[in-house]
Amino acid sequence: MNTASRLKVLAGKKLTDLAPAELAAALAAAEHVLVDVGTGDARTAYRQAVAHPGWLVIGVDPAWQRMTETAVRAARKPAKGGAPNLVLVNAAIEAAPTALHGVADEVTVLMPWGKLLRGVVLGEDDVLAGLRAVAKDGAPLEVSIGTSIWRDPVPLEIRDLPELTPDSVKSTGLADRLAAFGWQIVDVRLVPHTELETISSSWARRLGSGATETVLHLRAVAVDPGGPVRPDQTADETGDDATGEPERGA
Numbered sequence: 001m002n003t004a005s006r007l008k009v010l011a012g013k014k015l016t017d018l019a020p021a022e023l024a025a026a027l028a029a030a031e032h033v034l035v036d037v038g039t040g041d042a043r044t045a046y047r048q049a050v051a052h053p054g055w056l057v058i059g060v061d062p063a064w065q066r067m068t069e070t071a072v073r074a075a076r077k078p079a080k081g082g083a084p085n086l087v088l089v090n091a092a093i094e095a096a097p098t099a100l101h102g103v104a105d106e107v108t109v110l111m112p113w114g115k116l117l118r119g120v121v122l123g124e125d126d127v128l129a130g131l132r133a134v135a136k137d138g139a140p141l142e143v144s145i146g147t148s149i150w151r152d153p154v155p156l157e158i159r160d161l162p163e164l165t166p167d168s169v170k171s172t173g174l175a176d177r178l179a180a181f182g183w184q185i186v187d188v189r190l191v192p193h194t195e196l197e198t199i200s201s202s203w204a205r206r207l208g209s210g211a212t213e214t215v216l217h218l219r220a221v222a223v224d225p226g227g228p229v230r231p232d233q234t235a236d237e238t239g240d241d242a243t244g245e246p247e248r249g250a
């Protein structure tokens with residue numbers, strides 16, 4: 001097995017290879033496959049897995065040590081809080097293992113930072129291609145970015161990033177770059193802190209109810225790369241409610 005096809009997953013506190021047959025069986029049994037990219041401590045992915053036992057939830061993050069606490073919890077018996085339908089993968093999305101290609105019915109990127117944030121904000125080829133690679137045709141992509149990162153003191157590593165707004169998504173050419181990699185935008189909006197509970201993210205929760213965070217929420221759908229952009233396509237066609245907001249478990 002070469003490195004690209006190998007799936008390094010958390011088994012409790014340790015990294016191990018997930019056998020292809022085991023992944024295939026889990027995918028075949030799942031009614032819905034959610035891939036949460038930049039899953040961090042994986043608590044959000046865990047909550048989704050527990051709320052939807054028929055789903056397979058795959059958290060992806062190169063910082064695997066951050067996922068260990070959740071991995072230990074998920075490995076328990078279901079009656080004791082275990083989540084056998086949660087798989088936590090040690091990988092960066094720009095090097096998404098081939099085993100994950102084309103598996104996702106839904107892709108989420110919640111409160112990214114580092115390479116993932118840069119890749120999404122600048123529309124970098126490797127990150128957009130990696131996100132598209134894991135998605136099935138027609139799968140929605142939900143990206144949520146806290147806009148406070150663009151307020152002083154702006155972290156050094158993102159000072160050169162343009163602030164993402166519903167307008168700048170078009171004016172900076174990001175919408176075109178997404179389309180070139182097979183992501184057609186269907187909705188971009190600013191979600192005020194009063195509605196933050198609609199976004200299930202450990203990071204958003206950590207901001208707390210008193211925070212004045214506004215979150216940029218971008219929703220796209222997986223289409224043919226470089227295929228014709230259909231401005232008439234609405235969120236309704238992707239099977240979601242009119243608000244474009246994801247329905248999240250608690």
Ligand SMILES: C[S@@+](CC[C@H](N)C(=O)[O-])C[C@H]1O[C@@H](n2cnc3c(N)ncnc32)[C@H](O)[C@@H]1O
Nearest residue numbers: 038039040063092093110113114116201202203
């Ligand atoms: C602020 S944390 C957010 C965690 C989680 N999504 C949440 O909302 O609680 C951002 C995560 O993005 C991950 N990340 C950064 N670059 C990445 C990349 N290239 N591919 C996948 N994940 C990445 C980081 O390791 C980090 O865990």
